[in-house]
Amino acid sequence: MNTDVRAVAAQALDQIARGGVSLRSAFAQAAPRLADARDRALLSALLHEGARWWLRYDAVLDRLLQKPLRGREPVVHALLVLGLVQLAVLGLPEYAAVAGTVEAARALKRPQLAGLVNAVLRRFLRERAALDAAVGRDRVAHSAHPPWLVQELAADWPDDIDAVLAANNAAAALTLRVNRRRASRADLVERLLAAGHAAAPHAWLADAVVLEESTDVTALPGYAQGHFSVQDGAAQLAPELLDLADGQRVLDACAAPGGKTAHCLEHHALDLLALDRDPERLNQVRDNLARLGLQATLAAGDAAEPQAWWDGRPFDRILLDAPCSATGVIRRQPDIRLHRRGGDIARLAAEQQRLLDALWPLLRPGGRLVYATCSVLRRENQQQIEAFLARTPQAAARAAVPPRFGRAAGAGRQNLPGGDGMDGFFYAIVEKQA
The missing domain is CATH 1.10.940.10 (NusB-like)
Structure with missing residues (x-):
């Protein structure tokens, strides 16, 4: 060996x-x-x-x-x-x-x-x-960075391309999300400091703790007890945008590995269906929920083919964290720049459109769909939502995403990599008119 x-x-x-x-x-x-x-x-x-x-x-x-x-x-x-x-x-x-x-x-x-x-x-x-x-x-x-990505970034963010490239080449801090059902953020920070880790609460994310250096999280105090999960700050915004309340019926349409599913359940008692097309990745959701002491209904299936898994009851809230190029998380997953190809973007955009159109009928009148990606490319984000709103009469981008979630990008907001110390992420809120 x-x-x-x-x-x-x-x-x-x-x-x-x-x-x-x-x-x-x-x-x-x-x-x-x-x-x-x-x-x-x-x-x-x-x-x-x-x-x-x-x-x-x-x-x-x-x-x-x-x-x-x-x-x-x-x-x-x-x-x-x-x-x-x-x-x-x-x-x-x-x-x-x-x-x-x-x-x-x-x-x-x-x-x-x-x-x-x-x-x-x-x-x-x-x-x-x-x-x-x-x-x-x-x-x-x-x-x-590969030529195709440099060209896309230059076209989409001409004034920011150098900052984006630099952010992608800088190591990211480790961000945790406290499980408020099992621990308080203040107690978690205190235990981490006592164990010799430089940890501090995030300035405005209520559940986030930032560690200066990456480490084996499974060895941190409280991990085995389900006191926290690893989740970048940009991904911790979903519960607020969904405007959750106890008792709501919620669909997390592309749930694996389960971070946003868990975060929603840490905030509210929900009738939540966590769906993913990959049964093996769904096991990650199951394991994560078990460690955190949370419960949801899990189902394997293609979100764009609801006839195979939907029981006909409409959802109050739908989270579509759509498959995407992952160009917003290159600083954490640097191999993306080696594996992603420019030709992938049209295919991914088509899949995002397919998911949006298939899931929209499952939302009750007056309900809310949150569309999210960890991409920084307009074809997957701003242009995707603008096209959806144009072809969907009942859809309205009525609720503005708060400015702290990034810069305005059409009907949504875009955080670029490194912005506020977080990953690149896009969020849009779409409501169904009654």
Whole structure:
């Protein structure tokens, strides 16, 4: 079993960048190979920053290598990317980063390439200023974002594109959501501080606690007892926008992994149906509710085909957290920039339209539908809702989303990544006229 952390990381990063494996899955598969918790922490850092900066250091390697390795030795190519990340991003001591990466080449059974690895990293250190300047002239390589996404962001947010790109490349704070049925936020903050974690209540989100550094949340005090969940602040806005009250019949139409379902139930006693088309992901909802001491009705099914799961009783509230490009959470899931393609957006927009049109008849007159995405692209957000309102006579964007939820974007509001320290998120409220 290969237990060299950099070698393990190179194999996993190659799966992410070349094989299309999600960062979460690659880490889950690789971490058990490492017995030491410090090695697993380094593996996590290497994979996150390797995925985040792949497009930049992949381009840098083209300037450092006469004959590229990505085609004939892809894992060593990934190892070199990680070597550059250690030096330029993680700031590891130069000797440790270079020596450890060279040793990893041997652990990968590529001893004949160890000298090349050493030479490339040493050359990078010598020529770093010139390489940085050259890469800085290419927005795609400099920002480590794919061309299609840079073009979309420039079209949608011309005055904000540099800020969005920078926010996507900055590590995000860890945000928790207190389960108010089992704990108070003040008590949770006190216990976290006592355990040595820099924690503070969010300035205006009533249930949010912000930790300065990421950590293994399962080891935090109160996790096993269901006192809190992990949820970014931007995702903690749904209960307020739904305008919930005890006894309402509520549909969470794309519920997995269950964060918004749980948050709604933490606030009110609801007749809530948590629906998801993936039975395996629905198990995550079930597990999360069990840990938090909450109950809901769970059903597997396609939200756009209600005849297969709906009992005919209308809902007072519908939350449609629609499948989307996830371009608002790239700072947390940097592999999105490697896996998402520009051609995906039209397909996703069509699916969002399909869901909106299918769910609308299930809402009672006078009821409210909240449309949400973790996207920053207008085709999935502002334009999607404007088109829905235009083709749906009974639909009215009567309730304004509060300004603190982001900037005005048509009938909704858009928070851009990093805004108020939160992820990129879009929300719109649509009410059915009686």
